[in-house]
Amino acid sequence: MDWSLHGCGVKGHFTYAPQEPDLRDRLSVTARDGTAWRCLRCGTFVVGGPAASGPAAAAPRVRRGKELRSALILRFFAVERFLRAIVFGLLAYGLWRFSVSRTSIERAYNRELPAFREFLHQLGFNVNHSKLLGLIQHAFTLNSRTLGWLALAAGGYALIEVVEGVGLWLLKRWGEYFAMVVTSVGLPYEVYDLTAKVTVLRVLAFVVNLALVAYLVLTKRLFGVRGGKKAYEARLRSESILQNEVNLLAAERAGRAPGPAAGKPEPVRQGHGSGDGGRRAGERQAGDRRDDERPAREPGSQAPPVTPAADEASRRG
Numbered sequence: 001m002d003w004s005l006h007g008c009g010v011k012g013h014f015t016y017a018p019q020e021p022d023l024r025d026r027l028s029v030t031a032r033d034g035t036a037w038r039c040l041r042c043g044t045f046v047v048g049g050p051a052a053s054g055p056a057a058a059a060p061r062v063r064r065g066k067e068l069r070s071a072l073i074l075r076f077f078a079v080e081r082f083l084r085a086i087v088f089g090l091l092a093y094g095l096w097r098f099s100v101s102r103t104s105i106e107r108a109y110n111r112e113l114p115a116f117r118e119f120l121h122q123l124g125f126n127v128n129h130s131k132l133l134g135l136i137q138h139a140f141t142l143n144s145r146t147l148g149w150l151a152l153a154a155g156g157y158a159l160i161e162v163v164e165g166v167g168l169w170l171l172k173r174w175g176e177y178f179a180m181v182v183t184s185v186g187l188p189y190e191v192y193d194l195t196a197k198v199t200v201l202r203v204l205a206f207v208v209n210l211a212l213v214a215y216l217v218l219t220k221r222l223f224g225v226r227g228g229k230k231a232y233e234a235r236l237r238s239e240s241i242l243q244n245e246v247n248l249l250a251a252e253r254a255g256r257a258p259g260p261a262a263g264k265p266e267p268v269r270q271g272h273g274s275g276d277g278g279r280r281a282g283e284r285q286a287g288d289r290r291d292d293e294r295p296a297r298e299p300g301s302q303a304p305p306v307t308p309a310a311d312e313a314s315r316r317g
Contacts, residue, residue: 081165
């Protein structure tokens with residue numbers, strides 16, 4: 001799956017016109033329907049005006065490829081954190097209301113419990129040993145101060161989950177660190193719960209939290225893993241279309257820059273025009289090169305004598 005094309009299909013193309021003339025030429029082409037600009041996400045040339053313009057250094061960073069997939073995964077974890085915040089927020093509110101109205105709630109519970117038991121019994125459920133009812137009855141034995149502390153703890157956990165979810169949803173670096181640290185702190189307690197009793201809910205929560213920690217550390221290179229932040233930002237720059245064009249332009253300029261004169265052949269100087277003077281100069285230089293290519297004759301040596309047979313062969317040729 002091409003995540004860049006998928007991102008453009010959802011959000012639309014993003015084109016950018018740099019102020020630098022050379023970069024503008026590399027990111028735009030003249031089409032039959034007008035000027036087309038290259039999308040910085042999927043690389044497709046889109047006819048029409050650019051979505052934004054300015055210096056190349058001020059261009060916004062456009063997520064593409066694996067970075068778009070990573071954003072989707074982190075926002076999935078953010079949604080899961082928001083759901084946790086809602087559950088614990090409701091729990092905190094319920095505990096607080098129970099702490100301030102425990103007498104009336106206990107009276108209503110005792111009044112409605114027989115009818116509720118009979119209703120569940122007709123449905124085939126035996127609630128005589130229900131853990132939920134046992135937990136409710138145990139809560140009636142707690143004092144208001146203890147219930148207040150439990151409500152405060154549940155509210156604090158809900159607030160932490162909200163902060164964690166916001167950081168992950170906005171794809172912030174601090175959110176990734178915050179989510180990794182908070183989730184790692186809770187892993188030992190989840191392992192302890194699994195040693196006491198294995199349930200589907202506990203296993204699912206542990207797997208989700210462990211996957212989030214591993215994913216953040218490995219893919220986002222937190223705490224210096226796999227080169228740390230520098231390596232992570234270098235990978236992002238290597239995937240940027242605009243940055244690649246800047247690098248190619250710099251390489252081309254470096255290749256055209258004049259080097260040292262030593263070791264280079266002298267240029268052929270021709271006349272001002274393209275007439276006989278320039279042609280004769282070229283012929284003289286070609287003749288000089290042919291003379292230079294002939295093998296040098298040792299001093300004192302003479303040309304080989306011409307025999308009559310060789311002379312006759314020369315005339316026939």
